[in-house]
Amino acid sequence: MEVLFITSNEGKFREVEKIGRRYSVEVRWHREEYFEPQASSLHEIARISCEILSKKIGKPFIIEDSGLFIESLMGFPGPYSSYVFKTIGNEGIIRLMNGIENRKAYFLAIVAFFDGKDIHIFEGKTEGRISEAIRGNKGFGYDPVFLYGEKTFAEMGDEKNEVSHRRKAFEKFFRWLGKQG
Ligand code: IMP
Numbered sequence: 001m002e003v004l005f006i007t008s009n010e011g012k013f014r015e016v017e018k019i020g021r022r023y024s025v026e027v028r029w030h031r032e033e034y035f036e037p038q039a040s041s042l043h044e045i046a047r048i049s050c051e052i053l054s055k056k057i058g059k060p061f062i063i064e065d066s067g068l069f070i071e072s073l074m075g076f077p078g079p080y081s082s083y084v085f086k087t088i089g090n091e092g093i094i095r096l097m098n099g100i101e102n103r104k105a106y107f108l109a110i111v112a113f114f115d116g117k118d119i120h121i122f123e124g125k126t127e128g129r130i131s132e133a134i135r136g137n138k139g140f141g142y143d144p145v146f147l148y149g150e151k152t153f154a155e156m157g158d159e160k161n162e163v164s165h166r167r168k169a170f171e172k173f174f175r176w177l178g179k180q181g
Contacts, residue, residue, distance in 0.1 A: 001177065002026045004061040006053060008033035011140030012064060015161050016170055023174035030061065042067050042079055042110045043121060050112035050119050062113045062173070066165060068142045070097070070130060071104040081142070090134050090145045103129040105146065107165040111173045122176065124168025
């Protein structure tokens with residue numbers, strides 16, 4: 001089986017490609033930076049982006065939208081994760097969290113699949129903490145500030161792919177896909 005994954009993020013594609021192999025799905029990369037509307041939930045962003053893209057692509061594909069939600073910041077940056085990363089980055093996150101004891105955070109991934117007619121949504125969530133400092137050089141985005149156990153995602157490398165939000169969301173999608181026949 002083959003699915004087309006639309007993303008401009010190589011890190012994401014590489015992770016999903018590996019997850020797909022476990023389910024005998026070949027994930028093909030359609031490298032494109034598409035318009036992402038700003039909305040207050042990742043579900044909404046993923047669904048609207050998928051609807052817009054479906055009119056242009058016209059055949060089945062998947063997209064994925066993720067975000068980092070920090071408990072003591074009321075879920076910030078959440079749906080604004082992309083903008084916040086581009087502006088204040090990981091240094092900014094560490095600064096915002098300076099002196100804050102509750103460092104709980106989670107990553108959420110929303111996969112939206114367009115089957116040629118309808119859109120199907122799958123979700124994955126992984127809980128962790130914000131580290132005290134930037135650590136590790138693997139992965140991408142907020143990986144160096146997201147602690148899963150004692151290591152940051154950026155220190156984990158391939159181990160991240162066993163436990164990540166992306167892994168959970170895509171696992172649900174690939175299992176569902178396998179049942180569609
Ligand atoms: P988007 O899903 O590409 O819109 O991602 C939103 C922001 O979250 C971007 O700045 C990504 O780099 C970051 N991000 C998404 N997934 C991950 C991840 O697995 N680890 C670290 N950062 C991520």
